[in-house]
Amino acid sequence: MGERKIRNMEEFASVSGISRPTVSKYFNDPTSVRASTRARIEAAIEQYDYRPNIYAMNQNRQLTKNIGIVVPYLTDPFFGEIARVIEQRCIEAGFSPSLFSSHGEAEQERDILDTLRSLKPAGVLLAPLGRTSDKSVVESFCRDVPTVLFDSNIEGMGEAFVGSDNYSFVSQTVEYLSRTGEPPSFFEMKHPANPNANKRRRAYLDMMERLGLEPHMLQIDGTGWAFEEIGRKGGHDILARKALTTDTILCSNDRLAIGLLSACYEAGYRVGRDAGHDLRIASHDDHPFSRYTCPALTTAAHDYANVSGHAVDTLFHLIESGGRFSTREETLFSARLIMRDSA
Template sequence: MTKIRNMEEFARLTGISRPTVSKFFNDPASVRVSTRNRIEKALEQYDYRPNIFAINQNRKLTKNIGILVPYLADPFFAEIARKIERRCIDAGFWPILFSAHGEQKTENDILDSLRSLKPAGALLAPLGRRSDRAALEQFCRAVPTVLFDSNIEGIGTAFIGSDNAHFVGQIVEYLCRTGEPPCFFEMQPVNPNANKRRNAYIAVMERLGHVPNVLRVEGGGWDFEKVGYEGALAMLDANRLTTNTVLCSNDRLAIGFLTACYERGLKVGYAEGCALRVAGIDDHPFSRFTCPPLTTVAQDYESVSNRSTETLFQLIDSDGPPATRVEMLFEGRLVMRASA
């Protein structure tokens, strides 16, 4: 079988003009039926597939959509990126997914690479406090951009995320209503969401007439389960808990906390004989499979991913950015399971 290296060779072998062949690959319906049949028959004969990425780059407006998340190994980001990717494909765009691996330099390098790909737009979940604000601002001036999950004020044309204050209000009120008021178990914050959750916890506890108790453990980065596990062991061994109810800043920390409880022989739950109640925030994809299953507040993955992509598509189709930055927050849903 003849090996065809590019579209020019394919056009020469088929006897069809290069512009017509290019037109077919951009939109098969745009060429005559007889010509389309000839091209499709030749594709079967020579088993040729064009470099769609190169074709895309030659357009004035590409169909590329850049998607950047802080840490793709985190199942939360994997799930929301999967939904965003599917929406982009269904809308006829070509999603290109990147992970910053929790590193500012990697995030900056990805932003530079994305700009060179001439994307029609981008969906960014920035690192947050570790991000280079100047690099993000420069990128967002050049590319229609919607931020999701982690909001950095004034960056991007829009932000779509979750109402962290509402999340925390639901879970704290539930825990206070059904048992002892919770302490708040956290690590060094890696993005603005963590700070918002802590501040909301303090505000809700004070509103309910309780004394807030924030317990921060050592450790940083994105290995939340390990930080939660090691921090909880140290805390349990030092007898630092002043309540039998623990609200973790996120479900991944809670998963580590549950493992530490198991190792120390502490039964978790609200049934008779349980030593502690443990809850989290996010409804991490693994939370229903912990032992015991984790009580939490569910992120609205579907709404955040759908509205993020819809907003970006509107920006791409519009003549320019809106007069004011768009912000939309989705509320969470309390999920009561056996841990609390």
């Protein structure tokens, strides 16, 4: 008999030292794991006298083994990397993931959710478009299908949200840039597609006020998800109008920054943190391409592994709980400042 009472499969995985997906796979089909792993699990079952919630498991077995994964733009390497980790975790746990991209279109997002509802998935991991999402459609879907939102939060929808703490992104970049040179202006779209952009704007304004500095907004035209081209066109506009009040620019996201770097090169502006350069540019996300720009982009990085891993674990927990939590869960992971040559 074990020395403590194990309440659920997550705790059992923790005390037994075996990954949560492997434990779930064993309880669905003991022969699906290696013999040595099966022996370890069964020894832990004996030690802790653990028995899974048979009622919840039987409920889950009435569902398919499908997991839906929905992202706004699969061609964006940011979402591609997160989706890759999520897919692998689902496969390891014995589920069959189906990956969908809404291509930045609300109508496409609605069609995907209708398709997923007909597939009767065990659960769905949804990164919604956000501002342009049909919120009534998303809300209805979340009521019908166990859903965990990630990356982009829509308040009150889904049983849980897992994402990044946007304030931690911006507070680190503003503090660093203000300490090492002129304080930054904030470069953003007037009508951003992703609601994270609004949180980053508010964080910039709050942080500048906290530091006793005057904020300066560089708002550019453009809609949709073609951020690099929007950033390039907007960059040419602010440079041509000589709209800069400081030699430091902080971009809302790395894809806008990549476009701005292109505009600076084409307009003959030298970007970097060394003497002799005209501008410093920094941003947020640590997009997979940001280290390869010229110069490499200083940025605040997502915790890709923890965001994607915790989103999957939360969905597995939700499925085991019969598709509902007693209260909606929110988990935010802090960013990490990465200093490169652009600022």
